[in-house]
Amino acid sequence: MSRLAACEACRKAKLACDHQLPVCTRCSANKGICIYRTTPFKRKRVEKQNLGSPDEPPSFNPRRNPYPNPGYLGSSSHAAIFKHITPDGDHGHGSHQTVPEDLHSDLFGDNHLVLQGADILKHLLTTYKLSAMKDLVMFWLAKGANLALAEPFVDQCAQSVSQLFTYHDDNWHLVYARRLLQNSAQPLHFSDTSDLAAFSAQFLDHNSRWETLGIFFAAVSRATTDIAFFPSLYTTEQEQYTLRRLCTKLCDFALEISLSLDCLNDLQLIMQYENFIVHSYVDGDQSYHSWRKLGDAISSTFALGYHENIEIKTGLPPFLKELRKTAFARIYSADKNIAIFLGRPPRMNKRFCHFQVPSCRNAEEGSAEWTLDAEAGYRADTRWSALCASLKEEIWELLQDKHDPSCAQRASVIQCQAETQWQHLPAHFRLESSLKKCTQGPFERDFVAGVRLHHLHVLFLLRLLLLKSPTEPDLPIIETAGQMLTLVVEIILLRDQLTNSGTGLIWKVAYYGLPAAGIMLLAMLKQHMPRAHRTRSLQDLSVFVAEVQIGTIVKAGDPNYALLSKATRTIQRFLDSTHSDPSLSEVAGVEGNDEWALLSQDLWDFEAGFWQSLADHPSLLAIEPSLPPI
Template identity: 75%
Template sequence: MASRLAACEACRKAKLACDHQQPVCSRCRNGKFVCIYRTTPFKRKRIEKPSNLSSPDPSPSFTPRRNPYPNPGYLGSSSHAAIFKHITTDGDQSAGAQTGGSEALSPQWVGDNHLVLQGADVLRHLLTTYPLSAMKELVMFWLAKGANLALAEPFVAQCAESVSQLFAVNDENWHLMYARRLLHNSAQPLQFHQSMNLSEFSMQFMDHNCRWETIGIFFAAVSRATIDISFFPLLYTVAEDQYNLRRLTTKLSDFALEISLSLDCLNDLQLIAQYENFIVHSYVDGDQSYHSWRKLGDVISSTFAMGYHENLEAKPGIPRFLMELRKSAFARIYSADKNIAIFLGRPPRMNKRFCHFQIPSCQMAPSSHSHTTTGTTASYNRNNNDHSWDLDSKPGYRADSRWSALCAFLKEEIWELLQDKQDAACLQRASAIQHKAEEQWLALPANLRLGGSLKHCTRTPFDRDFLAHARLQHLHVLFLLRLLLLNTMTEPDIPIIETAGQMLALVVECILLRDQLTNSGTGLIWKVAYYGLPAAGIILLALLKQHTHTTQNIARTKILQDLSVFVAEVQIGTIVRPGDPNYALLSKATQTIQRFLDSFHSDSGQAPTDPGSHEEGAGNDDWAALLSQDLWDFEAGFWQSLADHPALLAVDPPLPRV
């Protein structure tokens, strides 16, 4: 007698016949339904309280990975594989290039039991606290405003649609059932071939093929949306509920990523989820957080392990859309490495000497505010200075990735020059970098350059934010170059003061127009901390010196106005509030700026102090010795030292040291 077979949940709820195929029945495969089979379909719920001897429904058969041969990922020219491949017969050649280096794992090898159970528990807690349909609506509303995840952009809307249709089972152990299905799907390799398109590729991880990476991308988008949208009645109306949702979705994104990484199956979707998870933590934990720093290191490790630091054009059988996606990943991770390293004053971890520098084409992948990818792919490496742009390029995340990487390339050269500052050829090398920077800016299409004040720009919120950030990136390169050439930071010269004034003015415009901007790749807090604080610091140093030859060409009224707005916006909590990750840094800086403004206004009716007097000179000398000698340090230590300037000590007691 044939054993009785249970229908999947989709067929059972529709009261239609199911052919019981595993893991997906024919009806669900054809209709793109999510096919889930209950763990104990014929077990009736007992009304009476179970005895101590009875056992709960069994958990999914997760078995910790026991594979003694881990996936090695990319192996370079110095590895044993490079030697042995020359003596391998043609018949033994692997087709790994067609699967992105991933191999399917047998069922007994998949997952980490502890991680999966934790992920399933967080999933159940989140979905019983907040309605999934409302979270989907939040993401779609966020996308409609023009925002998106920078690297996962082509997949976010599909991920939201797939996940919102995924969880429909009311079984007691539904979270474990879905965890098993997600785990099974995540262990499958992502196949591709030369003629494959984006839609065919994404079908491998959408709908009934939904993976933990898909879950991670969706909830990363939910977390990011809670940052940009302060009021969404379906989910939150007060800051506490908004924070709780952000915390839970970030936690689930973390578990989704860790589960997929535990499978030891490197693939493109996993790297995308990993990058977006790092970006989420930069918002949630702050850019100074060690947790964010470690997350970035993990993303860089995966980039090298997948071989994306090598010439991607030389790898056969890769469809064009995937090639562009991989180049975008390299560009964004490379530029993030340089920018975070400079912000924290730490060594970068992706050295261009060991990378084939490559950037995506000018246009973006299809999205809500972009056009189909066209144009010739441009490469820019140490032997090739081709950084041409399509004349019809439009602002978008792909263009932002491209421009940020080009600027990061020059920042790395400046960083290297800082290590060789005593070199006799330093000035000549610095001049060459400045020439490259100006050449890059002029090569940028006029459509992507901010020509005047941001408030006079009448374009879309996304475009305005893009133009402002592109200009800030260029000014920052020039700023770092001028900072490098200073003999001491306490003696800023006119070129760096003028550059700092332009940076500060543009950051202040971004603050004032924040409601008319849509995140095009960097948030407002990053613009304030990364560009605004160093600019304000240099300007204060120049004004405190009160030397005629360094201040006569500065528009002092405009500078003081910008500093006042900068301080006021931070102090009233419009851009950062107590408890936010970067609050300590910004509040300390603005306290010091406020003390300077108070000092300036109190002395405005008096003759300026003679900087050559013995007492003033001695005080400045003592203070200069306290100022950090690290020319790249504009974090809390710099502002604490600046607060000890003799001109500010008379206004208020010094800030308490932490």
């Protein structure tokens, strides 16, 4: 009888191994990855391996899939035509879930990526304790925060990853990288009777994949943005930043390795979205990297066919239908919001999609209605943000037909839809008073504030659309902008009492606060603001500027610092003029002042271009700020 080798976990622990394949009994009970060496009794030669060289690959050699995975193929494709000839195959919906049978025995993918990913994994886990990173994520989750789309899996992934790496020899990272790759190449199986636990078991514990690591390290990166001090990992901003960048880098490699296998699935799409969100925090909302990451997630949504009606698909368990609708809705709303923020065309058009949102908790499966006892949560945030994004897309289309005689009438219809949507919300979701009077918990307070901002932003964009020029704000847009600005300032002041319910503080400040501040500033400069609004607006603008200048919400080196600092310098210059001599602010209101034509006429441009042209306006050039530039 041939001698059998123990798995690495049992060998290192010097315990008896029962040699079960693919997982021994002891590893199965401990939920760790069970690894058997290919040549366990062969003496290792002592030689130093250059892990940084792509010419010296590790002991595994994955290769690319020679048969490209077509993913979803629609009605105009060749597959749709041939389906009428060979109707027994569903070429449009199943191909992205499986790996070709003749390739199951051989791994494929990008070997260089896997090598780099293994090196980053080794560097990260030899620099920081994995148990401490797990503790950070669990502490973050205990505060009520989570990853918005990967929410059902974050806790499980954290528990699973923390138990994976049970031994460390010279090449442990390469051995684990190979096993993770093998697992990532496996399709995710499900039937209409599957539940979330059975689905999750396919990528947890000894089935852990690169996607599992990607979700975990995305959570670590996000946790570092919300938790400023965690002594077992970081005590300074530089240490915090270093850990965040390393986790983001490993999350990037985990995603790229998974995608290189050319077998798209639900888990990869979830990781793509969360990776995009991580980059929006790390690189900023104006970063090309973030923009490209969102584009990749949109491409995968279409390739998976999730832009079609998910509710009528057969063979899907209810939880997976909701998960896919949630993925579509979050990616759809992100596309609209980022497009508006950057002034670029949206990439997901409702005309080519079946618009769908997840059901709210306590509602019947597939229900499009809110329930009276609906709970605040990431799914509810997804529903509401997507409903508002749908209206924003219609407003965007109206912008292209601004001179159409029917534009005002169509805008009126959208406004009625927005007001109806607001009234259909559960009463406890509608913030009708000051946020300070809200007695709910930190997550719920942030949630209702975000719900209100979404609604006000739709009304703001509608009224901005109907202006002849952004330099001529009327009373309706002044009132809406004033409500937006007041709420953003309240969020800034109460930030320590809020938990991220879908969007972070900096995004709320940049996306909602800056356009609102811009309109209020223009209204005061042009003397269009009623006195009843002026005092409150000056107070809000003063707080807004002060909080940015003292560095409580953004610091030099932060991704969105340049945008916010440029805007606040301009606002500060105006505030200084009103404090020193209120009559100075009336200069801009003189009739016939053609110099306002210098301002950008792009209705959607409240980024750096708007603030730069406003700062360069002659009415403000002569005013020196009393505070030093930040």
